[in-house]
Amino acid sequence: MREVAVVGIGLTEFGEKWDSSFRELCVEAGAKAIEDAGMDGDQIQEMFVGNMSGGRFVLQEHIGALIADYSGLATNHIPSTRTEAACASGGLAFRQAVNTIASGSQDIVIAAGVEKMTDVSGGETTDALAGAADREWEGMYGVTFPGLYAMIAVDYMHKYGLTREQLAQVAVKNHYNGARNPIAQYRKEITVDAVMKSTLVADPLRLLDCSPVTDGAAAVILCSMEKAKEFTDCPIKVLASTQATDTISLHDRRDISTLDATIAAADRAFKMAKLEREDIDLVEVHDCFTIAELCAIEDMGFCKKGEAGKFTEEGETALGGKLPVNTSGGLKACGHPVGATGIKQVCEVVAQLRGEAGKRQIDGAEIGMTHNVGGTGATVVTNIFRRA
Amino acid sequence: MREVAVVGIGLTEFGEKWDSSFRELCVEAGAKAIEDAGMDGDQIQEMFVGNMSGGRFVLQEHIGALIADYSGLATNHIPSTRTEAACASGGLAFRQAVNTIASGSQDIVIAAGVEKMTDVSGGETTDALAGAADREWEGMYGVTFPGLYAMIAVDYMHKYGLTREQLAQVAVKNHYNGARNPIAQYRKEITVDAVMKSTLVADPLRLLDCSPVTDGAAAVILCSMEKAKEFTDCPIKVLASTQATDTISLHDRRDISTLDATIAAADRAFKMAKLEREDIDLVEVHDCFTIAELCAIEDMGFCKKGEAGKFTEEGETALGGKLPVNTSGGLKACGHPVGATGIKQVCEVVAQLRGEAGKRQIDGAEIGMTHNVGGTGATVVTNIFRRA
Structure with missing residues (x-):
């Protein structure tokens, strides 16, 4: 090859x-x-x-x-x-x-x-998006994507003691980055307080936990x-490009707050690229909801399960942190035109590795990764890139 | 490779x-x-x-x-x-x-x-299918697929003097084959007279010129x-698999009754397979409407332009002819579940080359070809196969 x-x-x-x-x-x-x-x-x-x-x-x-x-x-x-x-x-x-x-x-x-x-x-948009889940066993019973990810969040919070504030911190960090991205849909910073007070969409997820249309x-x-x-x-250089599939229905998974397709795709990518987790300088992950970013960081192997909330709260995923996550602003602040997102993530990592990311540039970035999810994790694509 | x-x-x-x-x-x-x-x-x-x-x-x-x-x-x-x-x-x-x-x-x-x-x-089906054409410049103006292929047929008849009876012969031949295919939607023979008397759908195309839902x-x-x-x-063995694109709108083509994407895909396939037209023992072509089969045979290079009607009338595309076309019954009689058709064509050619095509078997078939069209010819895929 x-x-x-x-x-x-x-x-x-x-x-x-x-x-x-x-x-x-x-x-x-x-x-x-x-x-x-x-x-x-x-x-x-x-x-x-x-x-x-x-x-x-x-x-x-x-x-x-x-x-x-x-x-x-x-x-x-x-x-x-x-x-x-x-x-x-x-x-x-x-x-x-x-x-x-x-x-x-x-x-x-x-x-x-x-x-x-x-x-x-809006109703048509929500219903079209529900086509990403199992229409017969999820959509037909009225569950839409905020509902599905809310179930993931409830399960995760129960198991790992994640706080609502830690979850909000994901959105705050991504809006900070989006404010520095000239193509982002939302180029303004927000606070934890703003997230906590935003409209409840599907408990515990609030409006500012959700990526936009x-x-x-x-x-x-x-x-x-x-x-x-x-x-x-x-x-x-593209060091790896991998894809993995899981059950389309969330309820068919062995563990609803662990994305096995993310684990499989990331493991294959690191093997293909012959790299370790600590070699990655930055990563764009699929934060369609705040909880999704935490699952992604863990399932890709950058944190132990249950620790991504603390990792985020401590600023390790921010622009100056150990592993900057979603420097583009992510799906949350940069926006989520669903078919375009996987390519936008590649554009962001390429811009970073070229040193062309302006106010959100990670100094000396050499190796970057992307993580793109379909549905609640039925399809995952991961890619690893290196400045040649 | x-x-x-x-x-x-x-x-x-x-x-x-x-x-x-x-x-x-x-x-x-x-x-x-x-x-x-x-x-x-x-x-x-x-x-x-x-x-x-x-x-x-x-x-x-x-x-x-x-x-x-x-x-x-x-x-x-x-x-x-x-x-x-x-x-x-x-x-x-x-x-x-x-x-x-x-x-x-x-x-x-x-x-x-x-x-x-x-x-x-039915209305929803017709409108969904119109998504295969240019929604802004074709669908929005009310033209649906029978209308688009009717324009191709009118242009073709005017240029090459094709008769209505010759066109009907395509459907008659495909129903003859479909009657011998146990999975076909229509397993019954029809006559030229039945085609000529069937309901007018979009002049000159009648109901029995159209593939079904x-x-x-x-x-x-x-x-x-x-x-x-x-x-x-x-x-x-897969000797060639090629794909070509053309304008999505019919009105943007240099000639509406010639599918340039068919010409391009077929030329690439013959080059890749290192074969000549006369090497092909049978072909499954995309007869979404009777006129489409005639265009396909010509644009793939099996007949000169304008001669496929006569070729069909003389029985050369029938089971015992020089070049059996659509032994499965084609889209017309076997049926046209749109996303499945391109794979069904492969199944038919493979069955023929294995000698497992039952009552529609072409004796000694060694090399077969498929031709699958999207829209009015904006996408064409051709494949060539050989018994190994």
């Missing part, structure tokens, strides 16, 4: 993008990635697009062809494939792109992710390591 | 499956494929599932994880990826599975396709050629 590098990244601003259509968002991110790589669009040989629910949100399927067409890449008849695994759809697109180059079947591939969530009403897109250009030097002096 | 073989196939019956759920259909096809391969499910290392619109038809996304889970494969946390390109979703799943083995990243992979279309009303699933198991001998005495 050949070595693969990221040579271009592109992001739209995340938020309620009333003035941009689904296709415009994705084309904007792709054009920025192509410009960033300093190449011609014609050099791209294959495309993968992660999108969760275009069918429900914008009544559009066949998204690979749509985006290839509106990007001007259909003229070369390149293959373009949509991948979907709910909120891990972008992660899947990235992994397929990596494998396509690693195998030698193509040299230059673009992986994008896009979601336009605000074109439908977001429009946005992200794209990255990958190529073989040999070719990378043609485009950049600072290629970011 | 390593050689890849198909070692197991599985199909549900196609039709209106009121007694089976979406997940049950896919698990049934997968279990049959595993049984056919004579392996344990635990030996499968990765899964790809083609599905067009689970979000609209059964309110379910995250289909890769759902199917892995209900197949009992989530316990090993194998990666499972849903691919989507409208009616070519199954074709994409197959190609990704081939590439995953060819690259050496996995040894044994399952590719499945599934669609459950009859759980919603279908529930069904299909699965195939692929492995490296070295490993194939462990499972079967008759592995079917």
